[in-house]
Each structure stands twice: as structure tokens, then as C-alpha cells.
Amino acid sequence: MNSHEQVFLWNRFTLREALLLGFCATFIILTRAGLRLHLHLPGHVMFFTMFFYLLARGCVPKIGAVTLVGLIVSLASILLGMGSKGPVVFVKFLLPALLVDLAGALFPSFISSMVACALVGALAAALRSLSDTGLEWLSGMEEEVLLRKTVVTACLFALYGGFGSLAVPSIIRRLRKNGLIYRGSDRKW
């Protein structure tokens, strides 16, 4: 962000940055809807969710960027009827988003490494699968059943999330080379 640009949200994001993050949320919504229509496979939506989460982090390298994307996706999902699970939808999207933001806070340049991106993507996706686990635990599901179900789900989610994150460094590199984003928080108009 050029220092002269007005801060729009949360004392850190300009309107441009916030809109870009909103469009990342748009893409997540599009891919969720599209994939569900055609594939009907559980967990595969994390492929694109993690891709766009990490891409958001790369385009707007500020803490809270991915959390904002997760928040927008959650609210938009409810409004569009994809969030029949009520408040749980917030947990599903915000948990992995918070992890990506945490990774960005601890290791700001992780976005340039394929291995780091895959790891963060896999972990964040696995974390997302735990949102259902929490609910099932609260409702008294037997622990052994819970554990087995969780392990299988988490592994599937991690696989999709990890693969989806692999391409992010390459995309970020090309966007930087084309002068569309910058390594720091500055962006060209």
C-alpha cells in the first residue's frame, strides 16, 4: 500500500486490497458451487479454497488478509444458501484462514516456497475438517468412532489442500514479474 492511500478496513487494508480479498472469496464461492455440481466428492473443495487463501496472502501480504477472506466467504455462503450448517460455516472457513495468517505472521516469505505452501495448505485443510469433529464430540459421539472418522477426513482434506497450494508460488512469481503485485505491501495502481 502506498502510504497515501486511505485505510478502509480494520486499520490496515485499503479499499483496493479489501476488494481483491473479496474477489478471492468470490472465486472460492464459484469453485465450491462448480465442483459440487459436477464432482460430488467430499473434501475436494479444499483444493481451490487453499489455493485462493494462499493466493490472497501472496497478493495482500498483511496479517488478517486471509481471515478477512474467510469471513467474507462465510457470510456470503450463508446469504447464498450454501451455509445450511449455520454458525459452523464460520468455523469451517475461519479456522484454516487463521492458520494461514499465523503462518504468514511467523514466516512471512513462506509463500515463495512450494514445500512451505503445501505444508501450510495441508495443515490448514486438515484443521478445517476438525470443525465437524468438534460438533460430533459435543453431541457425544463415541471417541473411537470419532477418531477413525476424523483421521480419514483429515487425511483427505490435507491431500486436497496440499495439492491446491503447490501452484501458488509460481503464480505469485508471475504476478510480481508482471508488476501487478509487490513483495511488500506496496502495489502499483
Next chain:
Amino acid sequence: MKSDVLNIDGLGYRYPGASTPALTNVSCAIKAGECICLTGDSGCGKTTLLLAIKGLLRGGSHSGTIKIALPVSQDAWSVPVGLVFQKAESQILCTTVAEEVAFGPENLCAPPEEIDVRVRKALMSVGLDGCETRNVERFSAGQKQRLTIASVLSMNPSLLLLDEPTSQLDRQGKQELCTLLAGFKKQGYTIVMTEHDPRPFTTIIDRYLPIADGRSGAPTLSLPDRERYESKTAAKTEPTGVTERGVAIHAREIALSYPETGVALKQVSLKVLQGERVHLSGGNGAGKSSLLRCLAGLETPGSGTVELAGIANPRPEHLPGKVGVLFQDPSRQLFAESVHNEVAFSLHRLGHPPNEIERVVTETLRICGIGHLGERAPLTLSFGEQHRVALAAVIAPRPAVLLLDEPFAGLDFPQRLSLLEILAELPDRYGATVLIASHDELPDHTWADRTLKLSEGRLDETTH
């Protein structure tokens, strides 16, 4: 004597990080009720000047002054200057018409009753009254343009700035817009517009301010450089060594309709010979893009058959190397790290050997006049240069048929002529058949061997 509404004195501006200034020593005074047209080539600084007047340029280095006289009757929910941007599509933020027009006054915290009045008044001014609850997605380009104007009018500006308002409009749309602006001028609005081709507005424009390389010239009362808009004749030769020409494009009785918008094409038949140059004209919504999509196999017509470059009822996967299609806003397809790689992409996919790829890419870049840009990142280039790169990427495989959908959108007159000159070479060099679909008239009226007119889904043929 009318007072000055806008006074610009020695304005200069350099974007953050730019090596050269976008504006240098721009000066002009505009009186109340005048209509001024800023003219000049792409990249000369017209849009930057409008942004400066509106106060949207932040950062960078400024010099000079801009003074805007506030109207006496201005209230707390009004702004002195309203700016309508070039692309209506990305300017419209809301889902319904009323919400879009209300957006400005809402931001100014106008009371809901006042907003209601302003929305009705603004929509009536642009001829969209009664459309409050309509979804903007279904609007035509002309309607979207009028909606963006209404969304600015609802903020009660006295000075209206319009950036390339006709860039997406066909001839009828331009006439309607001219009538609309004439009405605003009568009501006392001051209008400043930028236009590549101001000819449709000569009856309402009071003065022209030419801009070149960020500098303003002396205002004139008549259209400057009138001769640049006159039809030019590009060099054209008949293809040699071709005695009998086969059929490159053959469409028979194509019918196409969409569930949301109804019939797009009605029993359209078309036959184009190899090496022909064809101009497919027609207004917005006539069906030109739909026809091209049917030809390229991107849409399956409800009835009829297509044969393209010898392929019957083609699918897009069958066409690389044989057919090239350049869509509107071709810069959206750019993705490579260099211009060279961008142009080479199709050749790699077609399995050409590396030395052949190198030779073809070099030759193609030279034909398109961008040989010096080979190592540049495509998205760092200007719009016109990106256009050339996309064209080079499409013609690199030497397709037998080249289809172009609205290729002139966003280009100024010299760029359009230059594009036509490149396209004129292709039938001669490679025997390619070129079909241009455009609502604009060609800058060179002699370019096309044939002109076809598509109107309400029906095709009429005019032979030269």
C-alpha cells in the same frame, strides 16, 4: 458572461514510481454550461487529467492548481464533480438499478426520502424510469452506460466528467448518448469528456482540448486533426498463385437461442472463401459474438451445421493451428512470463521443433510490430501493446482462418488502422481468411472484400 466552473493552471502529475510525468503544465479554463472534449492518442494523459479533476489521484508528485467553482445551491448531500468511467461493467457495484443509483447519495448520508427522490429523478433523466427493480445483469451496453450516468447524476454534480463514454457502444448507442448529453447541456450541466473519436458529438462540443504526451495544446473550436478520422486505404494485393479458392467458412442455417435472452441467431447461412477478408457488422446484441462462438465450436447451435477450415462441426480442441480466434479484450488471455513465451505457447502445444518455434515467433513479432518487446513481461505493457501480443499469439500457428470479435474496442484510431494493416497482410502472406466482427466501421473502408450485416439474428450480405 458565464463564469469559470473549472480552472486548471500549470497542472503536472507523476505517478508513484513512474520515470516520466503523466501530465505536464496542463492549463485550461472551462465555463459553466460548456461541453469540452479532450482528444489525443491512448496513453496521452486524458484519463489522468479527469482523475486529477475529480481528486482521485493520490500519492505521486503534483504541481499546479485545479479550482472548481461550487454551485450556490449545493447541499450537504451533493458533490461538485461527477465522474463516469469507461467500463460500465466494473463501475456498476449493485445488483439492482435503484440500489446502484442510490449508492452515491447513501455514501453522503442523504435521508432515505431524499435518496428516493433523487433516484427517480436521475433515472428519468437518462430514460430508465420504471426500471428501479430490474437486475443490471440483463442490461445492454447502452443501458449500462446510462445507468452509470444516472448513478453519478443522483449526487447532483454541476460538472460531469465522462471517460470514453462510447467505447462499448454501437452507432445507435452513440447517437442516443449524444442526445442525452445534449439534454444535460441544455439543463446547465458542464461536460468534460474524453474521446478517441469525437465525431458523433460535434454538434454539442463547444471546444476541443488536444492532449499529447501529457501536455495540453491550444483549445480549438473545430475537431483537430480531422483528416486522421478519414478512411485510409491500406495496401492490399490479391493473393498470388491462387486460381481457385476453396471454402474456409461454411455455416448452414444456424439457429441459436438462449433461455434468458431468447433467439440470438435465426437461420444464419454464411460462406467465406479462402483468403477473403470479411467484415461482419451489426449493433450490440445483433448476434455477432454468438455467431463467432458457434463457428468456433464454443456454442452448439440448436440447428444447422458449421464447417470451419475443413472441419465439420468443430470443437475448440480441434482448432489450434487451424483456426485462431481473438476475443474482445484479448489481454485477458495473457499469462506467460515473457512476450516470447506467450507467442510460443500454441506452437509448443502443437509440437513444433524448437528451432522452428524460434523462427516463427521472431517473424510473428516483427509482423505485429513488437519485435523489440520479446523479453518484456506481457502484463507490464500498454493496452495497445498487449493487444498486439495477443494477436501475435493467435496468428503464430499460421491459422487458415482468423476470427476477431470486436478487435477495435479500446484502441485509438491510429492503433485501429495499424491493426488492419497487419490483418491485411495475412491473406497475402499465408492465405489466411480473416473475419472481423465489429459494430464500429472499419477505419479503412476498402479493407473488406465483403461486408455482412447481422441484425436481430439475421444476416444480410453487402458485396463490394
Next chain:
Amino acid sequence: MLRSSDYACQYMTHDSPVHRLGAGWKIAIGTLLSTLAVGVRTPAELLTLVVVALGYYFMARLTLFDLWRDARFFVLQAVLITTLYCLLNGLSKGFWPGVRQSVQIILFYIPGAVLLRTTRTGDMMRGLRRVVSYRLSFLVFVSIRFVPFFLRELDEIMAAQRLRGARLLPRQLIDPRNWGDLFHCLLLPLMVRALKTADDVSLSAEAREFGTRKQRTFINIPRRDESAITAPEGQRPACPAEVRSCCRLGPEARKGLS
């Protein structure tokens, strides 16, 4: 709006006591029922809650077919969970816990389905404005508003790249060797469009003074088809085409509107 016919929880355009409740009340009722669903343990408690939840559901004039559409994923999950319980603990000891668990999960989600079935998007958006700041709600609205725009962009980019030889069809993307085309030829240009559109949209908003004040007012949008619901018999206007096209009406609902 992005409403797919493949989704459960489509808004149902008819009148019912639940339709007339405000979104806030429905969220409160839903939260209460969902919380109770998590806590039930005995068969009596579970049965009571099933009766209450289904009563709430059918009070919204939703049908058994609607219930199947909304709950079918959980029914499949129920089979899986109950099977796992029986395999681990044997049929006699595992059946009841499996069934209880499965029913609890379904009951947890039913109130959410009722909310979506009986609350229009416009009403939910108006409700959203009361809960979050206008800046955040603007971002949510814009992200939804530009779904059709980016769908078109995606379609255009895909068409252009396929014609250049990019392998982007679903059957081609099964091969991981083609994923490079997906990311570089499709998603990268899409991201470039997003960057440019963010520039355009922010300029458009700033040019109309968005974000310059701490608050903003809102136009009064009349509730659509309110007159269709409240007008007496014989005076109701025809259902607007736009509404008809986006809702799936059961035979009972269609009778109420004719």
C-alpha cells in the same frame, strides 16, 4: 444470484408463519434448537426434539420432498456412522448410539435449512447490515455481486485458452500433468482480472464518496411480492417472472399463488 438447482435449502416463495418471522427470530430459534440437539441423550428427549424440529420445519409449509433434499447427505452419513458403531460395539450395543448420534446431527442442521428456505437473500442482507459494519457488508455484497461477472470472465478466458491449445476440459484435468494449464492459463489470468477489477471498482466507489464517512444511509427497498402475499384473494398480482424462475414451487405453493 448464484442459486443452483442442485442445492438444498432453496428459498421457497410462499407464505407461512415462519416466513413472516424476522430473520433475527429465526436465527435465535435455530440456535436454541441446534444447541438442544447437541445436548440430548435419552430417547424421550430425542423424540421430543424430533417432534419440535419437524413441527418447525413443516410449519414453514415445507414438504417431505424438501426435507429429503435438505437432509439426504446426513442420511448417508447416518448410515456410515451407525455402521461404524455396530462394527465396533456389536449390533445390540452399537445401534442406539449410532442412531442417536446421526439424528442429533440432522436435528442440528434442520433449523439452518428452515432459515434459508424462508428468508430471502435481500432480507438477510438487510439483516447483515445491522450486525456488521457497512464496510464489511459492502465487501460481502460486492463479492456476491461479481459472481456472474467472474463467471463470464472465466468462460471467456477458458474459451480463448482452449483455442490456443490449453488443456482445460474436466477429462483433461484428471491428468495431473495438465494442472499447470489450469493454474497458469486459467487461474492466473483470472487473478489478473481480479486485480484490475479491484482497481476499477475501488475507483468507482471512491468517485462516489464511498468510505469517506463513518456511517451511511440506505434506500428503502420495498419487499418484493409483499402485495402478492397480503392482498386478498382475487386481487393478487401474478408472481413476478424473476421470482418464479428462481424458486421451486411444490403443488401446494403454486395453488396459493394462482
